[in-house]
Amino acid sequence: MKIYDGWKIILGIVIGIAFFTMPIWLNLSSAQSKVKPKLVYPTDARQCIDDKDYMNHYHMDLLNYWRDSVVRLNMRYVVRNGVVLTHNGQKLEMSLTLTCLKCHSDKKNFCDQCHNYLQVKPYCWDCHVQPKEALK
Amino acid sequence: MGIQLSLLVTVVILLAGWVAGVLPFLKFIFGVILPYVALAVFAIGLIVRVLRWARSPVPFRITTTCGQEKSLPWIKQNKLDNPSSALGTLGRMALEVLFFRSLFRNTKASLKDDRLVYSVDKWLWFFSLAFHWSFLIIFLRHFRFFTEPIPFFVGFLQDIDGFFQVGLPIIYITDVAILVALTYLFLRRIFNAKVRIVSLPSDYFPLLLILGIAVTGVLMRYFLKTDLVAVKEFAVSILSFQPISNELLNKLSPLFMIHFTFVCTLLIYFPMSKLVHLGGIFMSPTRNLANNNRMKRHINPWNPVVAVHTYEEYEDEFREKMKAAGIPVEKEE
Structure with missing residues (x-):
């Protein structure tokens, strides 16, 4: 079956899927996606205001x-x-x-x-x- | 009936998400397996639906549009509503996709003194515009959980969205807007008899589902806080195909799991429901085809092949006889 305006539709699909999967590409292309926050707690602390x-x-x-x-x-x-x-x-x-x-x-x-x-x-x-x- | 069924299904999903947040075994299924299933169904389903529409033949350009078509030079063409060029069509599509121009023409039928009266009704347009834009901005804002490093637009959107600096965490305009708009869209289906009679479970369910996502999200941001660092580690791991430890899963609160299960359900339900108008709007034949019927020949694909005998061939066949009878011919030989 022929697809009318085929290349435009394919282009649209590619852009659409690329948009929704953008987080995946951004994560895969960055080495930073494995970095996690490292908190340094005060060493001389006694206790905080709350738990x-x-x-x-x-x-x-x-x-x-x-x-x-x-x-x-x-x-x-x-x-x-x-x-x-x-x-x-x-x-x-x-x-x-x-x-x-x-x-x-x-x-x-x-x-x-x-x-x-x-x-x-x-x-x-x-x-x-x-x-x-x-x-x- | 439709509304009870939709409500029931929504509550079942809510309970499933909550149970998954409590039971470790289910948490693995709902937290690690479900999102990949959902993403795959969403992407493949969307492609399949669009390609199925794309296979439809386009025999001619539908000209029943809302403005003067291109005609004689002294008749002013409505270039956005009835474009004849690719650029004009792009403009019409942009107005449709970004500002719902067709819906802006929405009218309301009512009986006044036993007469049928049509009047202007912009509320549906207004609230659906508010809903769709809020949803888009909320999706883009969520990139702060999806990726590390965070894309540049997140900070910008947060600043605009939290412009009024009310409360802490700052209340986002889109959070309020999406709840108000969804409430309107839902109540409209209940209290407007003409809409209620044509409403099906597939109309109520998406509204309830998205309302569920929005309410759980708002609850987590403003009231029942969750461990956001864990949420982000979880989301980034999912979206970069890294393994997820049980320790991390344990940090995810039941409320987050409800939110997450709703989102996965939305992704799975998306391609097989009315929600796929996300892709469908781009395939609207009355919007995306330039009106160039008078300038370009569009061949109807199901026309049978007709054996034609052109005038040139006719003349070739009967030239001598035509000459003998004194009929003028175009070519002498």
């Missing part, structure tokens, strides 16, 4: 809540069960710079690892000063 699973999945919610609390409600300290959390005798502040980055100071080998891997561009650094290690 690892929660922090892994929900840290952005926590930071967003902190921002709203501090900036909009002027609630500056981490409160749990009605008690202000302390660390080394000091009240724990709801602050990315003063609390999180104290231990997780290596932005490049911590925050950026997953964020770059997943094209997440948090706008933390629009306001916050980046830790010095990351600026080097």
Whole structure:
């Protein structure tokens, strides 16, 4: 059976299939597709604000809540069960710079690892000063 | 009836995805075998469907289009709606594929004071445009999970899509749009009696399936978070034919497995359903053929071969007799 405008249709099919299978070609043509994020955890850390699973999945919610609390409600300290959390005798502040980055100071080998891997561009650094290690 | 069946099938797929997220053995089947089956069925099915359409004969150009065809020089041709050149046809196709120009002409029939009245109805066009564009952008945004390194357009699309910077993670405009549009398209089939009476399971099911994909996706992004690093490692491994460890499979949450099973179902269902209009729209004969019937001869392929006797042959045969009878001839010898 004859195919009318055969070459145009074949070209269309090739472009269509190439479009939908683009991820496969992109992955196969790059050596980077086997690279996985490597997180460096602080070695001198005692404990985090919450458990690892929660922090892994929900840290952005926590930071967003902190921002709203501090900036909009002027609630500056981490409160749990009605008690202000302390660390080394000091009240724990709801602050990315003063609390999180104290231990997780290596932005490049911590925050950026997953964020770059997943094209997440948090706008933390629009306001916050980046830790010095990351600026080097 | 159609709607119950579609709902039932959708719920069964949802449960299958959820069970697969809990049972390790099923997780391997649904997570590693199913995607390859789905990709193969999708690609081969799409090719087969398009080639089947391509085998249809094209006896002539269908001229029942919506504008003035090319005529005398002082009559203005509608070059986009009734093109006679390849470029014009390309323009008409682009308007059809990218902006659904045919659907823009959609009208609504209703009874007003016992009279049948046709009125303008752009809602279907608007919501289906919103749905299709959202789906495309969401698909392209998903390249952040599909490939490493991530292509340049993902960041660009994310910035535009999250332009309003509402919430965290930033709410994407397309996420809202696709849910609203799908809801409209679904409710339209239920509450519009004229549409409901022609709706079949194959009309409800794709809507429910895509709604399932969108809802699980939105849930994972904004509410019940999942381990995205694991999801990406999994997706990249699938899409670069690398083996997947059980350890990695274990990190995939049941909600992700539901999302994933819905997507694989969509890919498998695609070529054998109305959804294949993705390829079909390019094969629309009233859109993709230039109206050049008056300029170019199109031979009907099923015309029988007719033995013809041309005038030249006729004259050759009867020249002497014609001359003798005084009839003028074109060639003397």
